[in-house]
Amino acid sequence: MILFLAVATGFLGLAWLALAMDVHWLQVTGTQSRRPAIALRFLGAAALAASLVLCFIADHVSMAPLVWVMAIAGGALLVAFTMAWKPRLLRPLIPRIRARD
Amino acid sequence: MAIVSPSPRVIASRIAAGVLGGYLFAWGFVTLGNGSLLGAGMSFEDAHHLMYLLAFPVYLVVFCWAFAAASLARVWWVLAGGGAAMSIAAWFLSRALL
């Protein structure tokens, strides 16, 4: 269960980091509106950190970093494929904060 | 910028320098390093394992350098020459440690 959460938060973190980039924001929202890049990067980094902590909770100290690094690799692939084929699926991840116009 | 395609002999020499010269350099590094660590009092187990851990990053660096360096002659001198020098020094060191 903890490992599942670790993998999931890793995926979310990477998705947020991707959304912080122009080209992927465009793919997901379909608009060129100002994206809350700083907030997205912060969310992304926080989620990745949470993922690492969860890995250490789940496993022996020698295995946790390996699991995390591989979860990031898998998550990044998944984000890339989602962006390529079904970017709208990531719509719900966009935080509802008002970007300064 | 026009790039002149290098001759097959030059390419072969670069590859030989990188692969074979690089190997000789790595061998010299491992043996001289092992001897030095043994001389400094490290156990044989630790010394050779440490050198094995360092050997491949070193080989990687010199291998890439062999292709990046401007002067092929310098590559041969450093890798083959340096490798031979280190190996010979290691030989003397190993006899001195007996």
Next chain:
Amino acid sequence: MFPSFRLSMTWLHTWFGLVMGFVLMVAFFFGALSVFDREIDRWAVPETRFEPQPMPSYDKLLAPIFAGMKPREEELRLAEQRVGGPLPAQKPVMNWGAYTTHRDPVLLMFAEFGITNNPNDPDDHVHGWFQIDPRSGKIIPDDRLNIGRDFFYPMHYSLHLEWMELGYWIVGFAALVMLAALVSGIVMHRRIFRELFTFRPNKQAGRSTLDLHNLTGVVALPFHFVFALSGLVIFAGIYFPIEETIFKPHAEAQGMADARARGLAFKPAGVPAGLASVDAMVEEARRRWAQRGMPGEVGMLTVNHIGDRNSYVSIYRAGSDRVTLVGQGVHFEGPTGRVIFEDPPPSAVQGVNDFLTGLHLQHFRHWLLRWFYVLGGLAGCACIATGFIFFVEKRKRQHAALGTGGARWVDAMAVTTVTGMLIATLAILVANRLLPVELAHRGEWEKGAFWGAWILACAHACWRTAPVRQAKLAPAWAEHCWAIAGLGIAAVLLNWITTGDHLVATISRGYWPVAGMDLFLLAAAALAVVAARKLRRHGSEAGAAAVEGTDGDPVVPQAARVAS
């Protein structure tokens, strides 16, 4: 040779990547399969489809089996060659041991027998070994080839080229090239962070292939780098044999000093003595491990200088809960059962070494991490395969215009190494189910099916990549994909027909080694069908696209001038 660092790295990446990529493809693919080698063995040897067992009782079960052990025929023949004549009638048993893991239902037992009349090597010895069912002590017959552990796994690190250890050297050099390809790839790929998630499947074949190549290379970069490096460290003794050459006397002196310090006799005393209860020794070892805060099971047990006063028993812990390998050995005096020595915690250097090698050799119990390793391995395969495809895509128009066949032959080799290798892998599994059980040298026939299928796939690839000369997509790719789909489904069906262990049965009773294998085969077949259909679509479009040329990546035109 090159006006800039980036150009030199581009050249290095392209040409060394191309040449060694074929070897790397094999190393990565069979490495990925080897993560589940024991599970593949369960599929291939249905007699062993039962749950993994802990090490059984030595006194009650193993001792009589050890007593009946004999050296293997092929070992005796090789020894006769070394000795240059007949061997002595008495080959005294020197030591024996047993090894098990949390994944193995079978137990591996092995023994060393002394050859006393070799003039060149007084310590010459031969080996005997077999696998037993630890529940009953029944010996598993030999001719059941362990396709995972004894075929796919050695393929991964030695290409089955044992002569002068040539295969180890080739794979080792390929690993070095992998490291160089990763470094040079980073140098070449200027927008590495910005394009981390970039994959544009709907662009030109060249562009989307390059995207996928970069994606699979970068997201699993730590994996690719650390596995290549740790693989090299594991076999460093082969590549830099300093212990057998320049530092031989030092190594031997250290070995003997270590043995003295540990109180473990280097040689037998020549005085016969009995063996105390090994089961009691196992209990004591487990008690000591628990006391050290690392309770565990026995991974390996060895008895040295059997029947002698100097005999000692070494019991090692199975490292299934952490990355480092089997260790924490406890050594007992044979005749009395007294603890002689307990392995101390490793030094800093040993710790790093154990971590790196343990990370690669994976004795740990962590199914998610194992599947991640398979993902990493397959990502590596995808990286290499897309590298080949990009190489061909970029050049086939130029070569078609010039009338040369370079791109065509690279494509033929790529098809052979990528899809051809998959065909061969499935062929051995199909043969494993089809061949009669009592067939003599069944294992050799299975291996023959593997190599034969690969050769056929190669011949087909050479024939059906001819259209590349006209800058068209080779039909060989799609045709191989259909073959893969067919063979994959056939393998699953044959497993059902010949063993009755179909997916519903194995999933419902939770027997994952076989269920997982069948599911993986079906997934591979499904992927192959998707790929085949996409390729057919691409093939008809590519005819029109041949006129347009690849999308401009600023790096590509410069590299093209240097590399072609």
